[in-house]
Amino acid sequence: MSWTYSPDEKTYAFSLRPHVKFASGNDLTSADVKWSIERVMNLYSTNHFLTDGIKTVFAPSPDRVVITLKEPQPGLLAKRRPVRTRVLCFQPGVRA
Numbered sequence: 225m226s227w228t229y230s231p232d233e234k235t236y237a238f239s240l241r242p243h244v245k246f247a248s249g250n251d252l253t254s255a256d257v258k259w260s261i262e263r264v265m266n267l268y269s270t271n272h273f274l275t276d277g278i279k280t281v282f283a284p285s286p287d288r289v290v291i292t293l294k295e296p297q298p299g300l301l302a303k304r305r306p307v308r309t310r311v312l313c314f315q316p317g318v319r320a
Contacts, residue, residue, distance in 0.1 A: 233296035238289045254283035261291070 227238045244252040258281045265275040277297045282290040293300065 227301075233298070234293045236291045236293075236300065238291070240287045240289070242287065251286075253286045254289045255286070257281075257289045258283040 225238055225241055227236055229236045238257070240252060240254060240257070246252060246256075261275060261278065261281045265278060265281075277293050277295065277300075278291055279294045280292045282292070284290060291300075
């Protein structure tokens with residue numbers, strides 16, 4: 225995965241690695257990443273702090289995710305590293 229960010233440090237664009245698959249064989253897509261981030265945002269659990277400051281998550285293409293922040297957040301990338309922020313398969317009824 226690679227990423228870029230805007231000069232104001234409020235927008236991060238991530239390019240997903242090609243050919244990444246879940247254990248089920250399903251391809252990893254930006255829809256999976258978007259759904260996983262929004263899931264944590266809406267849980268209001270102990271993991272909610274990992275998504276504090278995220279304004280929107282957008283998946284403009286299958287291999288690209290754009291995260292917009294409410295304000296610059298230098299620790300955003302470090303927060304995405306814990307196991308608690310893993311990406312889950314978005315396809316309903318399909319186990320990853």
